[in-house]
Amino acid sequence: MNNFKMLRPENFKEYSIAQKTVSGSKLPFAGGTDALDLLKERILQPDYVVNLKRMADLRGIQEEKNHVRIGATTTIAELAGHPVIREKFPGLQQAAESIATPQIRNMGTVGGNLAQRPRCWYFRGETYHCLKKGGGMCYAYVGLNKYHAILGGGPCFIVHPSDLAPMLIALNATVHLLNAEGKRRKLALKDFFQLPAQNLFSETVLQEGEIITHVDVPIPQAGNKNLYIKFKERETADFALVSVALSLNMRGNTVKSGQVVLGGVAPVPWVVKEAESLLNGARLTEALAEKVAQAVVQRAQPLSQNKYKILLTQNIIKRAFRLITEA
Amino acid sequence: MSSWKPLDKMTILSHYYPRIEGPEKVSGIARYTYDLQLPGMLYGGILTSNVAAGKIVKVDTTRAKQVPGVRVVLTDIHPTGTIRFAGEEIAAVAATTPQALEEALRNISVEIEKNAFVVSTEDAMKPTAPRVFADRENVRKPRVREEGDVEDAFRKADVVVEAEFRTATQVHACLEVHGSVVHWEGDELIIYDSTQAVHGVRKDVASFLDISPRKVRTVCVHMGGGFGSKLRGGRYTAIAAKLAKAANAPVKLMLTRRQDFESVGNRPDSIQKIKIGATKDGRLIAMDAVSYGSGGISGGARVRLPHVYKIPNWRYVHHDVYTNAGPARPFRAPGSPQAAFSMDQLMDMVAEKLNMDPLELRLKNDPNPTRQKEWRLGAQKIGWQNRNRKPGSDAGPVKRGIGMAASVWMTGGRDTKAMLRIYPDGHVEVRCGTQDIGTGTRTYVASVTAEELGIPLKKVIPLIGDSDYPYSGASGGSTTAPSVAPAIKNTADKAREALTELISDKLGVDADEIQWKNNSIRVQNKTLSWEEACAFIEDEPIEVHGKWTEGLSSAGVAGVQFAQVAVDTETGQIQVERVVAVHDCGLILNRLTTESQINGGIIQGISYALLEERWMDPTTGTMVNANFQNYKIVGSRETPEIEVILYDEAERGVIGIGEPPTIPTAGAIANAVYNAIGVRLFTLPMTPDRVLEALSQQRS
Amino acid sequence: MAQRNKIEHEGVTRRDFLKGLGTGVLGSVVIPASPLVKSVKAASPDVEELAGTVSIQITVNGKVHKVSVEPRTTLLSVLREQLQVTGPKPVCDRGECGACTVLLNGKPVNACMVLAVDAENANIVTAEGLAEGGELTEVQQAFVEKDGLMCGFCTPGFVISATALIKEKGTKLTLADVKAGLAGNLCRCGTYPKVFEAVLTAARRIEEKGGGV
Ligand SMILES: Cc1cc2nc3c(=O)[nH]c(=O)nc-3n(C[C@@H](O)[C@@H](O)[C@H](O)COP(=O)(O)OP(=O)(O)OC[C@H]3O[C@@H](n4cnc5c(N)ncnc54)[C@H](O)[C@@H]3O)c2cc1C
Ligand code: SF4
Numbered sequence A: 001m002n003n004f005k006m007l008r009p010e011n012f013k014e015y016s017i018a019q020k021t022v023s024g025s026k027l028p029f030a031g032g033t034d035a036l037d038l039l040k041e042r043i044l045q046p047d048y049v050v051n052l053k054r055m056a057d058l059r060g061i062q063e064e065k066n067h068v069r070i071g072a073t074t075t076i077a078e079l080a081g082h083p084v085i086r087e088k089f090p091g092l093q094q095a096a097e098s099i100a101t102p103q104i105r106n107m108g109t110v111g112g113n114l115a116q117r118p119r120c121w122y123f124r125g126e127t128y129h130c131l132k133k134g135g136g137m138c139y140a141y142v143g144l145n146k147y148h149a150i151l152g153g154g155p156c157f158i159v160h161p162s163d164l165a166p167m168l169i170a171l172n173a174t175v176h177l178l179n180a181e182g183k184r185r186k187l188a189l190k191d192f193f194q195l196p197a198q199n200l201f202s203e204t205v206l207q208e209g210e211i212i213t214h215v216d217v218p219i220p221q222a223g224n225k226n227l228y229i230k231f232k233e234r235e236t237a238d239f240a241l242v243s244v245a246l247s248l249n250m251r252g253n254t255v256k257s258g259q260v261v262l263g264g265v266a267p268v269p270w271v272v273k274e275a276e277s278l279l280n281g282a283r284l285t286e287a288l289a290e291k292v293a294q295a296v297v298q299r300a301q302p303l304s305q306n307k308y309k310i311l312l313t314q315n316i317i318k319r320a321f322r323l324i325t326e327a
Numbered sequence B: 001m002s003s004w005k006p007l008d009k010m011t012i013l014s015h016y017y018p019r020i021e022g023p024e025k026v027s028g029i030a031r032y033t034y035d036l037q038l039p040g041m042l043y044g045g046i047l048t049s050n051v052a053a054g055k056i057v058k059v060d061t062t063r064a065k066q067v068p069g070v071r072v073v074l075t076d077i078h079p080t081g082t083i084r085f086a087g088e089e090i091a092a093v094a095a096t097t098p099q100a101l102e103e104a105l106r107n108i109s110v111e112i113e114k115n116a117f118v119v120s121t122e123d124a125m126k127p128t129a130p131r132v133f134a135d136r137e138n139v140r141k142p143r144v145r146e147e148g149d150v151e152d153a154f155r156k157a158d159v160v161v162e163a164e165f166r167t168a169t170q171v172h173a174c175l176e177v178h179g180s181v182v183h184w185e186g187d188e189l190i191i192y193d194s195t196q197a198v199h200g201v202r203k204d205v206a207s208f209l210d211i212s213p214r215k216v217r218t219v220c221v222h223m224g225g226g227f228g229s230k231l232r233g234g235r236y237t238a239i240a241a242k243l244a245k246a247a248n249a250p251v252k253l254m255l256t257r258r259q260d261f262e263s264v265g266n267r268p269d270s271i272q273k274i275k276i277g278a279t280k281d282g283r284l285i286a287m288d289a290v291s292y293g294s295g296g297i298s299g300g301a302r303v304r305l306p307h308v309y310k311i312p313n314w315r316y317v318h319h320d321v322y323t324n325a326g327p328a329r330p331f332r333a334p335g336s337p338q339a340a341f342s343m344d345q346l347m348d349m350v351a352e353k354l355n356m357d358p359l360e361l362r363l364k365n366d367p368n369p370t371r372q373k374e375w376r377l378g379a380q381k382i383g384w385q386n387r388n389r390k391p392g393s394d395a396g397p398v399k400r401g402i403g404m405a406a407s408v409w410m411t412g413g414r415d416t417k418a419m420l421r422i423y424p425d426g427h428v429e430v431r432c433g434t435q436d437i438g439t440g441t442r443t444y445v446a447s448v449t450a451e452e453l454g455i456p457l458k459k460v461i462p463l464i465g466d467s468d469y470p471y472s473g474a475s476g477g478s479t480t481a482p483s484v485a486p487a488i489k490n491t492a493d494k495a496r497e498a499l500t501e502l503i504s505d506k507l508g509v510d511a512d513e514i515q516w517k518n519n520s521i522r523v524q525n526k527t528l529s530w531e532e533a534c535a536f537i538e539d540e541p542i543e544v545h546g547k548w549t550e551g552l553s554s555a556g557v558a559g560v561q562f563a564q565v566a567v568d569t570e571t572g573q574i575q576v577e578r579v580v581a582v583h584d585c586g587l588i589l590n591r592l593t594t595e596s597q598i599n600g601g602i603i604q605g606i607s608y609a610l611l612e613e614r615w616m617d618p619t620t621g622t623m624v625n626a627n628f629q630n631y632k633i634v635g636s637r638e639t640p641e642i643e644v645i646l647y648d649e650a651e652r653g654v655i656g657i658g659e660p661p662t663i664p665t666a667g668a669i670a671n672a673v674y675n676a677i678g679v680r681l682f683t684l685p686m687t688p689d690r691v692l693e694a695l696s697q698q699r700s
Numbered sequence C: 001m002a003q004r005n006k007i008e009h010e011g012v013t014r015r016d017f018l019k020g021l022g023t024g025v026l027g028s029v030v031i032p033a034s035p036l037v038k039s040v041k042a043a044s045p046d047v048e049e050l051a052g053t054v055s056i057q058i059t060v061n062g063k064v065h066k067v068s069v070e071p072r073t074t075l076l077s078v079l080r081e082q083l084q085v086t087g088p089k090p091v092c093d094r095g096e097c098g099a100c101t102v103l104l105n106g107k108p109v110n111a112c113m114v115l116a117v118d119a120e121n122a123n124i125v126t127a128e129g130l131a132e133g134g135e136l137t138e139v140q141q142a143f144v145e146k147d148g149l150m151c152g153f154c155t156p157g158f159v160i161s162a163t164a165l166i167k168e169k170g171t172k173l174t175l176a177d178v179k180a181g182l183a184g185n186l187c188r189c190g191t192y193p194k195v196f197e198a199v200l201t202a203a204r205r206i207e208e209k210g211g212g213v
């Protein structure tokens, strides 16, 4: 790690002051479980680490009238263990519990989970000066790409590593941001992420100095069912090979509306756009699941070593529908 | 020839008892090499190449030397200047803090004239491939072994099966990286090393440094895993010694995790093309096998074919292939898990063709009488009779299956010496220059002594892990227990004789009037306790020397394993649910730690079967997964229920059991997978992508 | 017992210093221990800034320590290199293996992925600090008895995770709970089956005694 300095604001005001008055590159830092990896590998060498942990405004889970507010520095373990989450968003709890290890979940935060950087083994290795790091080639494209994207890739083929993002998007979450000038904005979480074709260097729309303050998740209507299933190569602890977040608003056996979002297959949490029209008003059957699965993989463009993800994605989608039917 | 006392007379050996350093280890106070801090100690580190092939042109250390806290920078550490794999040493630094060390290493600029390289075994075999060594072809001269008349036997065979198997490069990935803390006292070098061979390190490092082994002492009290990768002295130790000499201060040099993955050993990959012929009644009569494999810039990729089954006519041609990757080192049963993976699958393929029970086929062709019994016992424990007789016939997406494979290991005991002192207060100190690599050696050094002298375990202080102690070999090849235990017994026997003699002197009675009962001594109608007997010793403790003797150990173990798996045909995930392992272990020194050894072998075998794979980037020639995130090893949830059956053969004396249990696991799992889904996997590791691929091929 | 010692607050925090001094120099809190020390100007009067070497207080196994660290120093490195608390082991240095697991304010975390300054005033417990009065805890005792260790390099981490698991989930544990609780700890020697046995045994004994972990 480079010998960075650290800023420790305690509230929004101090955060803006820090951003405005201190010059030099700055890296927001919450649980540090991802940032330290990047710092140790010298993928990042900021002048300052801006430690968000003391900002009380970023902490905690609150149940409001129509939504639940999840502060950015809420830990994954707190999220997984929270009674409201358990009750209203079983899928979110499943997503949280599927992440990493008990130790990492005690440190890693919700904001950090959404803003974490990709796990492409070339991106994470200091010696590979790939496209995403301003270099001239994508090593994965010509090299080892077993864990890479089958959808939405090019010119970089990362998959987005977050487990919370797909589920939160399926639940129509909104993300709230605070920028370096102290201005706030909010946007649908699905619009928070961007493809490499839009921006090669950042997986999110976060501007320099902008942070996530919290995420609002609307409380689902009656009849909502949601779930998250994650398939890992190593069950004990691993990132997703493929994961599916499913949220369906049901009336009896009929789907009123719903969302299917995939993890592990694309550079962003992959919102299955075709699902909307397929789901609305449809009966929850195996045939429906099959249609959704088909729609997804029709657009897949596998690389040399990840063709298996196509079949896997189909099967996991179908499994998710099967499980939600049984639930 | 000496012998062990009968099993029913044993009060410690052959029982379950915890290892004696347990309390230290569970409370975190056991100090490993990585934990040592000597006064004034510097942190040493090595700059290794991230280029796979080339010539070092220039190393500029100007900026590195300016980093505050840097004491020494060495640039003359590469023997030739020609780089053949990413991970070779270029320069070294010693500094006052780990941060300064890192900073300095980063500030060394290296100019390397790059050469073309090749990192995949298959690519290296192509005639157009860049040569790893300019003066040699990548594919080395074949090593051919042949018995009988292979062609004739194949003509006579009623069935022939043939397949190509592939296994991936596996890395030892010990939790404690390779490394040493070194310290010069005048011209004498003291090395604290994470090693499997204190004596071997002394010899190797002395030779690296061109000094007398007399001037080198190696100490290893606790070490965090070796599995064969720490059997020799490391170049890193010699580099640490040079840094320490130049800085005139102790140096700790532990490799980085990346370096540990890249440069200090692996189990080579293999491509095995094997054909087997059998008669209608299920006798194997012919094998024709060719294999290729790469130990990087070293050899050592041979597979132990033809494995355990009796085949009268066989030929095996092996080619080592050079690639620009780190050298192989022995890895728990070198060559054997690869052989069980291929041969035990071929056995099942033959059985299927003959419409014969795979168990029956094995019983027909396995010449080993112990394994004959083990096969039956294991089959009964796993419920072989209730298996899914038609592969792939389970309903639903998750399908279960059972499979089996065999193990053999041939090494036995060898030269080991020990020294024992009895103190007047009844304490016994035993010194032996062996080391405990997690196998329980320290504990049985004490327990063999206690058993032979008839005293409680806590009276014995076992001192091991120091090259100043009497010679013992490296802890490898499953030779440690059959080497050390007899030496300790021999020494303890001598100690008893010496004590008898002393008592006979003091009391003026004939030595043969002194009788040793279990834990007391009868003399002149009196019974002396151990303490009372030891009280005859005055100032100078009794000191005796003993050594390994014939008759207390033997070579050759047989084992079988059965695995039950559940294969999720939608995800390609294989879950090993249960393993039954039957291994003969001769006289079992400690049932508890022996069970642990067997568990450990099986778990590494599962890891090898399902997860482990070194990935070399074709563009840069570097390892992309030199970390525990992407070099995946078994964790808690991949651990199945394991039933270990220790098949006692005490009459054979002590036999090593470190390696045999890792041999059959992958083969047994592969057969179980076939039994579950009706599709065979010919490539290790059997990751979900490969399982899905195999399933889709079957469908189409 | 981990909570035994209340952390004493420093009379004046660095924060107060900074605020009081305006853009003043951090001098008085910078311990000139290593040659890397830079005296640093606080960039902003209102936001705490840490640079060069700073002094923090942490409680490790009941003992309060003042240590000098840089913002980049990890908790693992403070424990091992400065305090010689070497139960937590460095293995992956990336949060992947759990060998460095410690309790931070009662929760298991990877000490290699915690910055020391974030552990300021925290209560740290390592394997060395579990046993009270030199007596092994039930968890430790069961690890020894059941042989939940071989080379032992992963063991202090497992012991901490197991202790935390029983603290958090109680003593009625299933095998699946144990596997989940230990999912952040890797063992290359393959001690898992014996470790599971040890944890289940310890949980049962603690329940029988009705005592704490
Ligand atoms: C061994 C291991 C296994 C893992 N497994 C998984 C897994 O299975 N699934 C998964 O989803 N993740 C996994 N992770 C990633 C893990 O780091 C995240 O899950 C964690 O939530 C990140 O949170 P953090 O607070 O530690 O982030 P940090 O490391 O603090 O930050 C991560 C990134 O986000 C930025 N950031 C942090 N907070 C904010 C904010 N409020 N606003 C804007 N930017 C911010 C930082 O600048 C940094 O770039 C794993 C990590 C490790 C080390
Ligand atoms: S996938 Fe993206 S991050 Fe990975 S090598 Fe290609 S450009 Fe770099």
Ligand code: FES
Binding pocket: C089, C090, C091, C092, C093, C094, C095, C096, C097, C098, C099, C100, C101, C110, C111, C112, C113
């Ligand atoms: S060393 Fe910290 S988790 Fe591996």
Ligand code: FES
Binding pocket: B175, B224, B225, B438, C149, C150, C151, C152, C153, C154, C155, C186, C187, C188, C189, C190, C191
């Ligand atoms: S006991 Fe050796 S790594 Fe776990």
